[in-house]
Every structure is written in C-alpha cells, then in structure tokens.
Amino acid sequence: MPEGHTLHRIARLHHDRCAGGVVRVSSPQGRFADGAARVNGQVLVGAEAYGKHLLHHYESGLTVHVHLGLYGTFSEAELPMAAPVGQVRMRMLGTATDFGTDLRGPTACEVLLPPEVDALTARLGADPLRADADHERAGARIRRSRRQLGALLLDQALIAGVGNVYRAEVLFRHGISPFRQGTQVGIAEWDAIWADLVELMPVGVATGRMHVVRPEHDLGAPSYAKDRPRTYVYRRQGEPCRVCATTIAHQVMEGRNLFWCPTCQPR
Incomplete structure (x- = not known):
C-alpha cells in the first residue's frame, strides 16, 4: 500500500496542474459515474493529502475522496489523452492545462460533503507531512x-x-x-x-x-x-x-x- 508521501506527491501534482481551473471528470468504467457527474465542469479549488487519503476540493463545496488501498494507481498524460485502457474509475482533465490523469483500482473513490470530510479527517492521527499535525x-x-x-x-x-x-x-x-x-x-x-x-x-x-x-x-x-x-x-x-x-x-x-x-x- 502506498505510504503517505506518495499521496502528498500526487496531491501536489494535481494541485499544481489543475487547481484554479475547470476540470472535466468522468468514469469510463462506470463505477464512479454518478460522483463524476456531480463535480464535472467545476473549478478544482485545491488538492491535498491527509495521511493515505487524497482530497480534491471543488468550488461547490464537494470533495472527491480517494484512498488507493493496495492496488490503486494514478497515471498521468498530456492532453489529448488516448482512449481509456483497463478499468479507469475516474478520469480528470484540466481544461486550462495539458494535464490529464486516470485512476484505477482504488479502495475508495467517492464524493463527500463538508461534514463527511470533517468526520474523515477527525478519524486520522497526526500526519508528519502536514503543518497542522499535533x-x-x-x-x-x-x-x-x-x-x-x-x-x-x-x-x-x-x-x-x-x-x-x-x-x-x-x-x-x-x-x-x-x-x-x-x-x-x-x-x-x-x-x-x-x-x-x-x-x-x-x-x-x-x-x-x-x-x-x-x-x-x-x-x-x-x-x-x-x-x-x-x-x-x-x-x-x-x-x-x-x-x-x-x-x-x-x-x-x-x-x-x-x-x-x-x-x-x-x-
């Protein structure tokens, strides 16, 4: 299972390449289709990691939460991306940049409301990579x-x-x-x-x-x-x-x- 530094590295990449712009979110596999539709076309406010959890925050207040688990991976490519290969749970494309990413095999990929994000982070301990760690x-x-x-x-x-x-x-x-x-x-x-x-x-x-x-x-x-x-x-x-x-x-x-x-x- 990826350790925390991997998720912080991914969060930094997604934030740097997509934050502040509109993103297109889809689920070629179909298992995240409803969640993708809820955030598709919105501005990605920012991406952050907390422990082994990745959080994409959107202007609507919704957050996409990803936990890679044992088998989850992100792959990145310049736009235009080729047709999805394999079981792509979520595809995110930065409309203002040439960046796209595919997520495969995560344990969790879901849309959370602010209280649910708060409940998630409240369950987690101190993260050595976060300035707010106690x-x-x-x-x-x-x-x-x-x-x-x-x-x-x-x-x-x-x-x-x-x-x-x-x-x-x-x-x-x-x-x-x-x-x-x-x-x-x-x-x-x-x-x-x-x-x-x-x-x-x-x-x-x-x-x-x-x-x-x-x-x-x-x-x-x-x-x-x-x-x-x-x-x-x-x-x-x-x-x-x-x-x-x-x-x-x-x-x-x-x-x-x-x-x-x-x-x-x-x-």
Missing part, C-alpha cells in the same frame, strides 16, 4: 497504550501516513524495539522519532523514493529490489545488518510483516 497529542496517546510500538506506528488513527517501510526504518534508526509497549516510550524518544519522520518523509514527496539509510551505511549489500533505495531492515530478513552484521529478523505483527535487527533494537 504530534504531542499522538505521543500522549501512544504512551497510554500497552500495544507494541511496531503496531502503534501503523495505526492511522494515531499517526497518519506512516506505512510498513517508514515504520521499520525509523525504529531501526533510533535503536528502538518494535516490541516495546507504548507505555515504555519516553517523551524525548517520541519527539526524536517524530522529528525523524518529519525530516525523512518530505524527501519521499520530493523524489518519489523513500531514502532512509544514512550516507555512511548506504553501501555494501544491494537493495531488497531493483531500482529501490537501500533499507536497513525492511524486506532484508536473513541478511546481515548494515551496522552490526546481525541477521535481520522477521515476523508478522497484527497482520503486517515486521523487520528488525535483534542487536541494534534489543527488546
């Missing part, structure tokens, strides 16, 4: 929980936008075990984790790639996949740690794959 409130909620920190960091009601890669890597960078309970996380430790996310995630927005390995460790063993930046622990189970050479461990925590170094992140 990381102290998130930290306070974490310190009241006996759940393991590895699970808490993926709870979108606490921290919005962090996914499996940033979860694994930020805990390694701070030498913190993912098995530590939230009640055992100090204020200074949480502040340091948050500050690191605030520094790391904008790099992902700017480059489209999650750069998490410090320069002095960014060598040796290749990445877990071709054309991906190196990671410390993510998807490196069975490989030696880049720092101490201990074998990277793996298990499933609350339904998600977890990776850590037993030496650098002692329980």
Whole structure:
C-alpha cells in the first residue's frame, strides 16, 4: 500500500496542474459515474493529502475522496489523452492545462460533503507531512497504550501516513524495539522519532523514493529490489545488518510483516 508521501506527491501534482481551473471528470468504467457527474465542469479549488487519503476540493463545496488501498494507481498524460485502457474509475482533465490523469483500482473513490470530510479527517492521527499535525497529542496517546510500538506506528488513527517501510526504518534508526509497549516510550524518544519522520518523509514527496539509510551505511549489500533505495531492515530478513552484521529478523505483527535487527533494537 502506498505510504503517505506518495499521496502528498500526487496531491501536489494535481494541485499544481489543475487547481484554479475547470476540470472535466468522468468514469469510463462506470463505477464512479454518478460522483463524476456531480463535480464535472467545476473549478478544482485545491488538492491535498491527509495521511493515505487524497482530497480534491471543488468550488461547490464537494470533495472527491480517494484512498488507493493496495492496488490503486494514478497515471498521468498530456492532453489529448488516448482512449481509456483497463478499468479507469475516474478520469480528470484540466481544461486550462495539458494535464490529464486516470485512476484505477482504488479502495475508495467517492464524493463527500463538508461534514463527511470533517468526520474523515477527525478519524486520522497526526500526519508528519502536514503543518497542522499535533504530534504531542499522538505521543500522549501512544504512551497510554500497552500495544507494541511496531503496531502503534501503523495505526492511522494515531499517526497518519506512516506505512510498513517508514515504520521499520525509523525504529531501526533510533535503536528502538518494535516490541516495546507504548507505555515504555519516553517523551524525548517520541519527539526524536517524530522529528525523524518529519525530516525523512518530505524527501519521499520530493523524489518519489523513500531514502532512509544514512550516507555512511548506504553501501555494501544491494537493495531488497531493483531500482529501490537501500533499507536497513525492511524486506532484508536473513541478511546481515548494515551496522552490526546481525541477521535481520522477521515476523508478522497484527497482520503486517515486521523487520528488525535483534542487536541494534534489543527488546
């Protein structure tokens, strides 16, 4: 599933290319036909992301909400776009620009009224990529929980936008075990984790790639996949740690794959 930086990157692109102008919205697949008709021909006021959610705000007060889920993708092209290929849920064309985008396979693509947008964002936790994030409130909620920190960091009601890669890597960078309970996380430790996310995630927005390995460790063993930046622990189970050479461990925590170094992140 795309992590928060991907949605912020998409939101920035859509805002820069379409905001302030009339857009044409359609649903070639047909599953979003009614929603598309409600916003088609309106001015797109702006696009923003909140965690893993994309919001297109229109002059009428309506908002198109998109959650990509596991399989959702946007593809962009210059106008005129070719005929839709595959199951295109939503096509958006900027009439004042040469920009068009197709959405395929999202978990959610729906039109929301302002109270519904408020209810959605109220359910989400602090987003490291938003200036209005309340990381102290998130930290306070974490310190009241006996759940393991590895699970808490993926709870979108606490921290919005962090996914499996940033979860694994930020805990390694701070030498913190993912098995530590939230009640055992100090204020200074949480502040340091948050500050690191605030520094790391904008790099992902700017480059489209999650750069998490410090320069002095960014060598040796290749990445877990071709054309991906190196990671410390993510998807490196069975490989030696880049720092101490201990074998990277793996298990499933609350339904998600977890990776850590037993030496650098002692329980």
